[in-house]
Amino acid sequence: MIRVWLLRLYRDFKGDILALPGRTLACLAVLALFIAPLFIRDTYILRIITLTAVYAVFAASWDLLSGYVGQLNLGHALFFGVAAYTSAMLNLHLGLPPVLTIPLGALAAVMAGLVVGIPCLRLKGQYLSLATLAFPIILKGLVYLFKEYTGGELGISGISRLAGSRLVECYIALALGAVLCFLIWKITDSNLGLIFHAIREDEITARASGINTTAYKLLAFCLSGLFAGIAGGFFAHYMRLAGPFTLDVLLSFQAIIWTIFGGITTIYGSVAGVIILFPLMEILRAFPEIRMLLFAAVIVIVLRFMPEGVVPWFLDRVEKECPRCKERNAFTRTRCRVCRVSLSEREVRARTTTRA
């Protein structure tokens, strides 16, 4: 029985993951991230790995709302910040453990999603973006105003740690990041994802197809808030601090930069964007004066030559799409792995010209 299951697992693994260079590389990268902390004693590097996992969820949640549903959110840090502050307050004032405060913080972020989503339902395009930009700025103002509860500029500190050691915390972050990113990707790959695509492409046609676009847009705001909220709550407990930084415009823009750099409307692109850019920012600390300049230069140059993002550019190089069944194939193959049609460019061109 077990042997049959293992064989089936191996067959699926070989057919669905090893068959495509992109997926194989993604698996290797995740594996490397999971193995690396075992050999690293430096807490600074462990911290970079942990925060990479947290930010990957944050960027993927932005991609879910803005890339898939097309609701360009410029104030995504709102969800992160609301969850971070809620978790911190619940932990500090009520003494709840992180196991409870992180989900409750995420719930608060879902509420924030509703609060932002309902007025934004009537707005489109740049007006929607401007409205979403305003929310975290307003909340930041409130944070400064009610210093006795929020700690003002210093934030709330002294909240309890997630686990006894940095290594365990790192592993919790990695596991949580992997599961949540996979979940977000699965959502976008499901029927719900198809409806999100449809709403982005043409809302009126989606309505005429019988889709309640209002409900689905709100659902997208809430789902995005949920995932960003889990990341925010985790961040607060890991840093043992919830400060105004978590509501910063810069943090919202970072999610956008990571996602567009990696490849928007892909989920895996935003995760790859964080994995590449977040450690890069830390490496660039070696040149403090020109750090931001170098960072900006890297982004401008990369997007000049890879306008769709790094991951789609790379996948186009190592994989080709079957002209008939649209399945992806490794670049080394001459025939499609599903429908066996020839993938060589010369033959495809010859076929299309004869048809024309």
Next chain:
Amino acid sequence: MTAPFFQVEQLTKKFGGLTAVNNISFTVQPDEMVGLIGPNGAGKSTLVKLIMGILKPDRGSIRFKGKELRGQNPWDIVNRGIAGTFQNTRPFRRLPIIANVMVSCLAPRGRRRGEWVKRIEAKARDALEFAGISDLALEPAAHLSHGDLKRLEIARAIATDPELLILDEPFGGLNPVETELLAKSIRRLHRGGRFGRLHSEGMAMIIIEHKLSELMKIVDRVIVLHFGEIIAAGTPREIVKNPAVIEAYLGEEGA
């Protein structure tokens, strides 16, 4: 007396000083195919948008199987059994054609009716098969020709299992062969039957069209609009002889 299948009563819509639809009333029976014609700017497309819930009427009522539709959301109207196509096709351009139709199958009505069909993709493929574009199922909609986009619109509409189908200029921009093929499909759809996983008992139809020769061949009854008002209604034979209609289309001198 039982309520009519579909009834529009004293429907009015104004855009500023312009009355696009003025006090229009008509009914459609469940087995009828009604043509809606009129010169440019007569208010035909506005009327369709009012029925589909995309525009809100200023006055009047729209009743479907005895239930008021006025003030309902477009998706509620679709889920009650009225589907429509747009005059200017609006596909989900970057999605594959099959995905365009699958979205309709995911709507509550499509899903409820087709519950025994586990795979909505198969149902969507049947709708494409019926419309005659199933061989292009995996291409993105942006690659389609105008004629195929019209077919896609129809596939998208019938995938919601409508009881009343409203087609806004289905033959617009099609060549004679394509027109003939599409007219055949529409007649088949009206008669009803089983098309793969899609089962239709024959749907009532409202067709808006400029190509009168094609329209007159397939419809049971014609309603003529001019400046937002109904100027004539009757069988195609009666309409072509109606002096008011000839005047509206050709002007006084032509009449």
